Structure formats: structure tokens, C-alpha cells
Amino acid sequence: MPLVNVIRGDRIDPALINVRTPFIRIPLWLALSWWTIKALARLVVVLVRFWYVTAPAALFGWLYLRYGWVGPVGVVASAAAVAAGWGFGHRPSFLRFGGWPILSRFRRWRYRRNWHAAMVTARLAVSFDHHTVLPVLRKVRCAAGVDVVTVRMVTGQIPDDFAKVAERLAHTFGVRQVKAVPGARPDVVLLHLFRGDPLAKTVRPLPVPAVPEFTALPVGRCEDGDGYDLRLFGTQVLVVGATGSGKGSVIWSVVRSLAAGVTSGLVQLWGLDPKGGMELGMGAPMFARFARKDYTAMCELVEEAATVAKDRAAKLYGRTRQHTPTPDEPLIVVVIDELANLTAYLTDRQLKDRIKAALSILLSQGRAVGVHVLAAIQDPRKEVLPFRDLFPTRIGLRLAEAAQVDLVLGEGMRDRGALCDRIPQNLPGVGFVVIDGDPTPMRVRFSYLTDDEIRDMAHTYGRLRVIDGEILDGAA
Ligand SMILES: Nc1ncnc2c1ncn2[C@@H]1O[C@H](COP(=O)(O)OP(=O)(O)OP(=O)(O)O)[C@@H](O)[C@H]1O
Ligand SMILES: [Mg+2]
Structure with a gap:
């Protein structure tokens, strides 16, 4: 006899198990109340989830019903007055707790879309x-x-x-x-x-710190509006930029941050300006030693700095890893305005080789013993490449081509945001600072000193001693 299942009037093919939910009759009022409860629960969830819309709407609705138009308008006007008073009275706290959080919410919604x-x-x-x-x-x-x-x-x-x-x-x-x-x-x-550019405006010369902090020298401004502090201890600094990109302003910003140390004798600046003193000449009194025409004098200067570095390294061997500058053993910063003139364009081969050899020693051994180099270069091609890796701090100002960026700053730096080739001509002094070991380039604008401001600074803080081997001030 064939098996036939009949469930609720339907004939079902036989199977091992046949399952049907039980059929329960409920009264209409029960169904309606269940749906109502469900709908209400959903409404509550929506009201709570979008509280920032629903709460003000409820408040304004209630105010309108209670006081008419005066209610909501009065509340908006007083809130605006309080916000304006707070904003003008204490802007930082207003932005921190009011302005930025509200803007953040709005922007988040915009990005989400x-x-x-x-x-x-x-x-x-x-x-x-x-x-x-x-x-x-x-x-x-x-x-x-x-x-x-x-x-x-x-x-x-x-x-x-x-x-x-x-x-x-x-x-x-x-x-x-x-x-x-x-x-x-x-x-x-x-x-x-x-969004906007906080670096669009020229940065005025910064106050000279009474005692230079060699790990944080104020030299310019960052993109977030804060000051930018350059670390000099333990590093060598290379500045690369096309002509007119503001290499001079980087040099003078650093010199200015060290100026009080020059006066007290804690810092010695040695200047090399192979372009005949065009850049550094205005502030010559800031430099303890200065060479501008004579390439032999420049070579000797670099060699001497390398010797100081070697001597100090030998003396400090096993005692400490970072030299502490004192007036007897000051921090020496060798400032070179156009490095390629010494390492590439120089026709005297022997002299060039001597300079290169001394520079390699100076760059590799000087940084731990307080003998630093701040070198600017215009032409970022292979002349700098042998030295590039010896400069742990590299600053790329405006460059002509995208391909030069990685060449100067290091592999992958353009992808990480160092768009030196996109810096417009009308933003001299803007550049990207890359520090070895830190994957993100920092966009910075260096402070700009006019010629008069450089002369003033040299007058106030300088103590000129030797130019091209000649003692000028009798102070040496
Ligand atoms: N930080 C700065 N802020 C505003 N303007 C600047 C800044 N630096 C430089 N400038 C302007 O740009 C001009 C060129 O700057 P600077 O001479 O320093 O460029 P450079 O890179 O040294 O060029 P060159 O390779 O020709 O020597 C300056 O005369 C000045 O008007
Ligand atoms: Mg220059």
C-alpha cells in the first residue's frame, strides 16, 4: 500500500521526516499590538541613533509649541552669541571642544558619501x-x-x-x-x-633662542601651523633645490637659530661660499672661519674640520656616544653654499679629490662628535650621490623634475608625499625634510631673513675672525 502523508489538507510525498510549523490562530488585536510594538521599537532605535538630529528637533518643537517663534529663535541667537564670545575670548579651547569636533562630523559625512x-x-x-x-x-x-x-x-x-x-x-x-x-x-x-596652505605666507625670522637647543633648532613652520624644529645633533644636513628655491633661507634660518651660541662661543660656524661670497658674505661676521675665493683655503678648511672630527672621535672613544659642546670644544658647523663647486665643477683634479676625501671623513665621523655639515646644492645629479647617504637629514626644496626627488631624498619619498617638483615658484623656502629612519617627509617653510636682517644679526651676534686665511678682527 503506497504511503501518503496528508498535512493540513496537502498531500505530501513520503519522506523520512516531514516538518511543518504548527498552525496557531491568534486574535487580530494581538497581531496588531505586536506589529505596533515592533514599529515603536524601531522608531526608538532610529531616534536614538540619530540623536544629533532628533534631540534638537524635539527641543525646537517643544520651544515652538510653548513660546511660539520667539522660543527657537531666542535659543539659536543665544547659542550663537555664546559661541562667538567663546570663539573670540579663548579661541584654542573653542576650536578644541567646539569647532573642530563639529567640523569633523560634517567632513566625515562628506568623505563617507x-x-x-x-x-x-x-x-x-x-x-x-x-x-x-x-x-x-x-x-x-x-x-x-x-x-x-x-x-x-x-x-x-x-x-x-x-x-x-x-x-x-x-x-x-x-x-x-x-x-x-x-x-x-x-x-x-x-x-x-x-586643504588650504598654511605655508602660503612668508615666515618671519624667528626669535633667537638664548641658548641653542641642538636637538630642536627653530627654523621654520610646519604644515599644521606649528613651528618646525630641526635636529642638528647626530646628523648632517643636505639642502637641495633649483635656483631661486630658497636654499639661502634654509642656511640663514639655521645660522640664526645658533646665533646666541656663536656669541657665547659654544658654536663655531665655518663658512664656505664658492660663489665668491654672494650668499654668505652678508653675514660673514657670524663665521669663525670663512672662505670664498680661494679653493685651496676651502680644501684646507674641510680637511681641518675632518681632522678635528677624527681627533675628537679618538678622544671620546669608549667614553660617550655624543659629544657635548663647550666653549673649549665648540659645536662646529661647516656651512657650504654650493657643494657641487667643490665636488664636481672644480677643474683642479687633485684638489677636488682631496676635498672629497676630507668631506667623506667629515660627514661620516663628525656627526657624533659635534662637527656638522650644512651643505646646499643646486644640481641634484650624480655629484651628490656618493655623499647623499652620508647626510641623514635631507631637505628637498623646489626641484625641476619628479625623478630628482627620490634621487635626492631617498627611494619612495615622492610617493610618500615629497612633491618637490610640484612646489610652485612663488613659494620659495618651502620644502620637504626627510630624516633617515622616518618614513614620512615633513613639509616645511623656512623663515626668510632679508639682507638687512642678516646684516643686523651679524652685527648683534657675530665675531668675525678669519677670511680666506686672513685674520680680520684680531679676535682669533
Ligand atoms: N623662506 C623664504 N620665504 C620667502 N621668500 C624666500 C624664502 N627664501 C627665498 N625667498 C625669496 O626667493 C629668492 C631666492 O632665494 P635664494 O637666493 O635663497 O635661492 P637659492 O636657492 O639660494 O638660489 P640660488 O641657487 O640661485 O642661489 C630670495 O631673493 C627671496 O626673495
Ligand atoms: Mg643661493
């Missing part, structure tokens, strides 16, 4: 196993001129993936520049989106 399209067009969306996975936009923090967007990367992505498409992202989000910085956690990247 474009996020999907931006990630897909920049090829940051990852397709895997028929799914598309997007990097997650987590947080947006606003500050003057910059939005910092915290992004959780997709598994397998690295911050450099974002750095490579930084320019594309900048266009997509309508900002001046995007910089990708590794976050505190390994799966997080911080995108810095720069």
Missing part, C-alpha cells in the same frame, strides 16, 4: 572570492588646514598602497594634497588631507 567611489577608482577596493572589500573609513579629525582620516586597511594592504595613489585621492576629495602615514596599529593608515 564619496568613499565607495573613491576607493574603487583608486583601486583600493579588493575583490576576493566574488566579494568586494573596501578599506573602512573610521574616524575624521580636523585641524587647521588638514583633515586626518583614520582608515582600516583591507587585509594585505600596506600604507604605501595608499601613498601611491595619493594624488588621485587628492583630486577625488578636492584637496591640495594627501599624505598616507602608517597608524599606531599595523592595520591602520592615517590619510592627511591638506
Whole structure:
């Protein structure tokens, strides 16, 4: 006999197990109340989730019902008055607790709207196993001129993936520049989106520190509006830039930050200006030793500095790793305005080789023993390459071509945001500072000293001694 199952009037083919939910009759009122409760619960969730819209709306509604138009208008007017008073009275706290958080929320909403399209067009969306996975936009923090967007990367992505498409992202989000910085956690990247340019204005000469702090010399301004402090201890500084890019202003900013040390004797500046003293000549009294015409004198100066470095290194051997400057053993900074003149264009081969040899010693041994080099160069081709890696601090001002950036600053630096070739001609003194071991270039504008300000500084702080081997001031 064939087996036939009949369930609720339907004939069902026989099977091992047949399951049907039980059929329960409930009264209409019960169903209606259940739906109502569900709808109300959803409404509460929405009201709470979008509290920043619903709470003010409720408040204004209540005010309107209670007091008519005067209610909401009065509240808005007094809130505006309080905000204005706070903003004018104490701007930092207003921005910290009021302005920036509100702006951040607004910007986050704006970035969210474009996020999907931006990630897909920049090829940051990852397709895997028929799914598309997007990097997650987590947080947006606003500050003057910059939005910092915290992004959780997709598994397998690295911050450099974002750095490579930084320019594309900048266009997509309508900002001046995007910089990708590794976050505190390994799966997080911080995108810095720069809007206006806080470095558009010339930076005035900064106050001279009474005692120079060799680990933090105030020389200019950063993109976030803070001062930029250059570390001199333990490093050598190379400045590269096309003609008119402001190499002089980097030199004078550093000299100015050390000026009080020159007066007290804690610092000795040795100046080499192979262009005949055009750049450094105005401030010649700042230099303990100065050479501008005679290449032999320049060579001897570099050799002498190398000897000092070697002697100090031998003396300090095994005692300390960082020399502390004193008036007897001052910090020596050899300032060279056009390095290529000494290392490349010089026709006297023997002299050139001597300079190169001494420079290599000076650069490699001097940094721990307080003998530093601050060298500027215009032509970033191979002349500097043998020396580039001996300069742990490299500053790239405006450069002619994109290819020069990595050549000067180091592999991958242009991708990481050092767009030296994009610095416009009308922003001299703007450049990117790269420090060995730090993956992110820092955009900085160096302070600008006019010729008169340089002369004034030299007059106030200088103690001229030797020029081209001639003792001038009797002070040596
Ligand atoms: N930090 C700065 N801020 C504003 N203006 C600057 C700054 N630095 C330089 N300038 C302007 O740019 C001009 C050229 O600067 P500077 O002579 O320092 O360039 P340079 O790189 O030394 O060029 P060169 O290779 O021809 O010597 C200056 O005369 C000045 O007007
Ligand atoms: Mg110059």
C-alpha cells in the first residue's frame, strides 16, 4: 500500500521526516499590538541613533509649541552669541571642544558619501572570492588646514598602497594634497588631507633662542601651523633645490637659530661660499672661519674640520656616544653654499679629490662628535650621490623634475608625499625634510631673513675672525 502523508489538507510525498510549523490562530488585536510594538521599537532605535538630529528637533518643537517663534529663535541667537564670545575670548579651547569636533562630523559625512567611489577608482577596493572589500573609513579629525582620516586597511594592504595613489585621492576629495602615514596599529593608515596652505605666507625670522637647543633648532613652520624644529645633533644636513628655491633661507634660518651660541662661543660656524661670497658674505661676521675665493683655503678648511672630527672621535672613544659642546670644544658647523663647486665643477683634479676625501671623513665621523655639515646644492645629479647617504637629514626644496626627488631624498619619498617638483615658484623656502629612519617627509617653510636682517644679526651676534686665511678682527 503506497504511503501518503496528508498535512493540513496537502498531500505530501513520503519522506523520512516531514516538518511543518504548527498552525496557531491568534486574535487580530494581538497581531496588531505586536506589529505596533515592533514599529515603536524601531522608531526608538532610529531616534536614538540619530540623536544629533532628533534631540534638537524635539527641543525646537517643544520651544515652538510653548513660546511660539520667539522660543527657537531666542535659543539659536543665544547659542550663537555664546559661541562667538567663546570663539573670540579663548579661541584654542573653542576650536578644541567646539569647532573642530563639529567640523569633523560634517567632513566625515562628506568623505563617507564619496568613499565607495573613491576607493574603487583608486583601486583600493579588493575583490576576493566574488566579494568586494573596501578599506573602512573610521574616524575624521580636523585641524587647521588638514583633515586626518583614520582608515582600516583591507587585509594585505600596506600604507604605501595608499601613498601611491595619493594624488588621485587628492583630486577625488578636492584637496591640495594627501599624505598616507602608517597608524599606531599595523592595520591602520592615517590619510592627511591638506586643504588650504598654511605655508602660503612668508615666515618671519624667528626669535633667537638664548641658548641653542641642538636637538630642536627653530627654523621654520610646519604644515599644521606649528613651528618646525630641526635636529642638528647626530646628523648632517643636505639642502637641495633649483635656483631661486630658497636654499639661502634654509642656511640663514639655521645660522640664526645658533646665533646666541656663536656669541657665547659654544658654536663655531665655518663658512664656505664658492660663489665668491654672494650668499654668505652678508653675514660673514657670524663665521669663525670663512672662505670664498680661494679653493685651496676651502680644501684646507674641510680637511681641518675632518681632522678635528677624527681627533675628537679618538678622544671620546669608549667614553660617550655624543659629544657635548663647550666653549673649549665648540659645536662646529661647516656651512657650504654650493657643494657641487667643490665636488664636481672644480677643474683642479687633485684638489677636488682631496676635498672629497676630507668631506667623506667629515660627514661620516663628525656627526657624533659635534662637527656638522650644512651643505646646499643646486644640481641634484650624480655629484651628490656618493655623499647623499652620508647626510641623514635631507631637505628637498623646489626641484625641476619628479625623478630628482627620490634621487635626492631617498627611494619612495615622492610617493610618500615629497612633491618637490610640484612646489610652485612663488613659494620659495618651502620644502620637504626627510630624516633617515622616518618614513614620512615633513613639509616645511623656512623663515626668510632679508639682507638687512642678516646684516643686523651679524652685527648683534657675530665675531668675525678669519677670511680666506686672513685674520680680520684680531679676535682669533
Ligand atoms: N623662506 C623664504 N620665504 C620667502 N621668500 C624666500 C624664502 N627664501 C627665498 N625667498 C625669496 O626667493 C629668492 C631666492 O632665494 P635664494 O637666493 O635663497 O635661492 P637659492 O636657492 O639660494 O638660489 P640660488 O641657487 O640661485 O642661489 C630670495 O631673493 C627671496 O626673495
Ligand atoms: Mg643661493
